[in-house]
Amino acid sequence: MRIVQELLFIIAFGMAVYLFSTKVRQIRRNILLGRDKDLNDHPDLRWKNVLLLAFGQKKMFRNPLVAVLHFFVYAGFIIINLEILEIILDGILGTHRLFVPVLGGLYPVLISAFEVLAVLVTLGCAIFLVRRNILKLRRFVSKDLNGWPRSDANYILLTEIVLMLLFLTMNTADQQMQLRGSEHYIATGNFLVSGSLASIFNHTPDGTLIAIERTCWWLHILGILAFLNYLPYSKHLHIILAFPNAYYASLEPAGEMENMPAVQKEVQLMLQPELAASEPAPEGMPKFGAKDVFDLTWKNLLDAYSCTECGRCSAACPANLTGKALSPRKIMMDTRDRAEEIGRNINKNGAFTDDGKTLLRDYISEEELRACTTCNACVQECPVSISPLDIILQLRRHLVMEESSAPAEWTGMFSNIENNMAPWKFSMDDRDKWATEMNQ
Amino acid sequence: MQIKTMATYAANGETPEILFWVGCAGSFDQRAQKITKAFATILDKTGVQFAILGKEESCTGDPARRAGNEFIFQMMAQNNIQLLNMYGVKKIVTACPHCFNILKNEYPALGGNYEVIHHTTFLQSLIDEGKIKMKEGGVFKGKKITYHDSCYLGRGNNIYEAPRKVLETLDAELVEMKRCRSKGLCCGAGGAQMFKEEEKGTTRINFERGHEAVDTGASVIAANCPFCMTMLTDGVKETGKEDEVKVLDIAELIAMNME
Ligand code: SF4
Ligand code: SF4
Numbered sequence: 005m006r007i008v009q010e011l012l013f014i015i016a017f018g019m020a021v022y023l024f025s026t027k028v029r030q031i032r033r034n035i036l037l038g039r040d041k042d043l044n045d046h047p048d049l050r051w052k053n054v055l056l057l058a059f060g061q062k063k064m065f066r067n068p069l070v071a072v073l074h075f076f077v078y079a080g081f082i083i084i085n086l087e088i089l090e091i092i093l094d095g096i097l098g099t100h101r102l103f104v105p106v107l108g109g110l111y112p113v114l115i116s117a118f119e120v121l122a123v124l125v126t127l128g129c130a131i132f133l134v135r136r137n138i139l140k141l142r143r144f145v146s147k148d149l150n151g152w153p154r155s156d157a158n159y160i161l162l163t164e165i166v167l168m169l170l171f172l173t174m175n176t177a178d179q180q181m182q183l184r185g186s187e188h189y190i191a192t193g194n195f196l197v198s199g200s201l202a203s204i205f206n207h208t209p210d211g212t213l214i215a216i217e218r219t220c221w222w223l224h225i226l227g228i229l230a231f232l233n234y235l236p237y238s239k240h241l242h243i244i245l246a247f248p249n250a251y252y253a254s255l256e257p258a259g260e261m262e263n264m265p266a267v268q269k270e271v272q273l274m275l276q277p278e279l280a281a282s283e284p285a286p287e288g289m290p291k292f293g294a295k296d297v298f299d300l301t302w303k304n305l306l307d308a309y310s311c312t313e314c315g316r317c318s319a320a321c322p323a324n325l326t327g328k329a330l331s332p333r334k335i336m337m338d339t340r341d342r343a344e345e346i347g348r349n350i351n352k353n354g355a356f357t358d359d360g361k362t363l364l365r366d367y368i369s370e371e372e373l374r375a376c377t378t379c380n381a382c383v384q385e386c387p388v389s390i391s392p393l394d395i396i397l398q399l400r401r402h403l404v405m406e407e408s409s410a411p412a413e414w415t416g417m418f419s420n421i422e423n424n425m426a427p428w429k430f431s432m433d434d435r436d437k438w439a440t441e442m443n444q
Numbered sequence: 445m446q447i448k449t450m451a452t453y454a455a456n457g458e459t460p461e462i463l464f465w466v467g468c469a470g471s472f473d474q475r476a477q478k479i480t481k482a483f484a485t486i487l488d489k490t491g492v493q494f495a496i497l498g499k500e501e502s503c504t505g506d507p508a509r510r511a512g513n514e515f516i517f518q519m520m521a522q523n524n525i526q527l528l529n530m531y532g533v534k535k536i537v538t539a540c541p542h543c544f545n546i547l548k549n550e551y552p553a554l555g556g557n558y559e560v561i562h563h564t565t566f567l568q569s570l571i572d573e574g575k576i577k578m579k580e581g582g583v584f585k586g587k588k589i590t591y592h593d594s595c596y597l598g599r600g601n602n603i604y605e606a607p608r609k610v611l612e613t614l615d616a617e618l619v620e621m622k623r624c625r626s627k628g629l630c631c632g633a634g635g636a637q638m639f640k641e642e643e644k645g646t647t648r649i650n651f652e653r654g655h656e657a658v659d660t661g662a663s664v665i666a667a668n669c670p671f672c673m674t675m676l677t678d679g680v681k682e683t684g685k686e687d688e689v690k691v692l693d694i695a696e697l698i699a700m701n702m703e
Contacts, residue, residue, distance in 0.1 A: 259600025260549035264514045271518035322630040327646030375643040378510050378635030379595035384626050404512035413640035414511050421516050425502035426468040436498040438477040439447040
């Protein structure tokens with residue numbers, strides 16, 4: 005019987021790991037579909053960002069109450085992994101609470117801490133469910149989330165609650181069995197939460213208790229393995245990707261827009277044709293701006309996979325606030341959806357075969373792109389160091405430079421700058437009129 | 445008062461302490477010209493030796509770049525950089541956060557390296573050095589002033605305190621809007637929106653911000669950007685409070701209050 009359980013566990017565990025790593029490789033491949041960009045400078049500053057933004061969740065603390073709740077859920081998640089390690093080893097080796105002899109008196113202290121966290125996680129998740137479904141904060145009822153994204157958020161919160169309750173029930177049954185001096189249930193000492201709950205099983209027969217404990221153990225670990233494989237399909241991938249995303253976050257001032265060396269060169273040759281002779285002829289036609297995910301950088305795509313769909317960006321976006329079609333959250337969700345679509349295309353055909361679609365227009369409309377004031381509110385608010393603005397700007401570049409698609413007023417503005425050196429149609433000679441007026 | 449150009453200085457074999465980069469709005473927009481004049485007056489009164497480029501100045505290329513037209517941006521930027529480098533410019537002060545951002549952050553990649561200062565920061569240093577003396581009592585004593593953070597100075601470049609410090613010297617009561625500092629609400633002009641009609645929505649961004657500013661009960665809305673100026677003025681007009689609530693640039697407030 006024990007051997008059968010061990011075998012079943014090893015099979016389940018192996019499958020979960022295999023499936024997870026396959027999906028992770030696909031996501032990595034999808035992210036690397038993006039253009040290259042070197043983001044390895046200043047490792048010291050980058051590690052600082054990981055500490056502050058990912059571990060420290062600095063941006064979350066812009067809203068302290070939510071930050072504390074989120075911190076419970078997050079700390080619970082990280083720390084409970086230690087406990088899961090024991091469960092996995094027990095599962096493979098057919099042991100029970102393998103770490104008791106190793107950790108001795110520290111063991112009940114640790115498990116007690118996990119239990120307290122489990123209670124806090126349950127509480128946090130319950131409050132988050134209420135916020136999402138009953139209080140209906142504007143950013144949670146937004147149409148960006150219609151369909152799967154809304155259920156996704158709820159599924160995960162419910163799953164976490166169930167997993168925590170299973171964990172606590174398992175320990176409570178275990179504590180009761182310990183009280184009864186069962187040989188298999190090694191005496192560990194008192195656990196804080198389950199220890200005080202143990203008496204509810206006072207009249208439960210041994211057989212039932214063991215069944216309860218075993219069932220909870222199996223459901224708990226199977227639940228976790230299922231959760232692991234759900235992650236890559238869900239916005240909850242952020243619990244992993246928030247870390248690399250913080251590392252690769254931009255170190256430049258937010259107002260700075262990335263230079264385009266190709267255009268710089270071309271204009272330079274225009275202004276100083278004498279340089280052209282020494283220049284090697286450019287290879288092929290360079291592409292300007294981004295039309296599809298291939299034209300974005302890998303960081304943009306990492307951003308897309310890291311997005312938690314929290315909508316803090318859109319809640320601060322002046323365009324979104326005043327009813328325009330633009331929602332920076334939707335920009336991120338669209339980018340991820342398109343990357344996933346391309347990924348499925350590659351899985352099926354071995355390499356990408358044209359599907360007649362592009363991120364621009366099939367996902368993100370010109371109207372959305374036109375509404376952005378480049379104010380950086382979305383970048384400022386994002387707790388996961390994502391820049392929706394960077395994607396918007398690259399798509400705008402494509403529209404204007406590749407398709408010459410711009411509102412008529414912008415076309416006028418462009419030609420004013422070109423001809424009058426100012427965005428308005430004023431005479432260049434009047435540029436210092438104010439000064440001549442003062443000089444009188 | 446005699447405002448000299450870089451060309452004049454160069455002809456005399458001199459270089460001024462700073463270049464005052466006026467910007468297109470500050471040069472051509474009638475309302476913004478007043479900001480330019482106010483700032484020039486302050487510079488003159490405090491004895492800062494400054495020059496303008498005058499007719500030689502061109503658009504920095506900011507609206508073109510943000511709209512997506514990198515070609516036009518590069519043409520403007522490379523021309524400007526050539527000119528600035530020819531005059532050996534080291535230090536630039538500007539009253540426009542868009543010019544400030546692009547000169548400071550985006551010109552270096554094209555070979556334009558200068559110390560670039562926004563006029564609010566410059567005003568703060570003049571105050572700190574004791575060069576600006578305020579009138580006793582002052583025009584704004586006891587009045588409520590609210591400050592609008594421009595996106596390109598605030599979130600774009602993390603400058604939140606200098607303008608507020610300058611306003612504190614006015615002896616007025618500084619009241620904050622619901623959305624301020626890094627949570628500030630855009631005026632709606634950036635990203636080349638100034639040059640086109642807003643997209644379809646339920647309201648205009650400047651109306652939203654205008655209401656928020658008027659709701660503070662302040663009689664003055666202090667701005668640091670000629671584009672915010674236009675947007676906020678319209679926003680206040682929309683609330684019907686244009687007679688009670690004035691939108692003024694920080695430079696104008698200081699100029700009005702100087703001895
Ligand atoms: S930068 Fe653009 S997308 Fe981001 S908040 Fe501002 S207007 Fe919205
Ligand atoms: S981009 Fe950032 S702020 Fe916006 S929804 Fe995604 S995680 Fe939230």
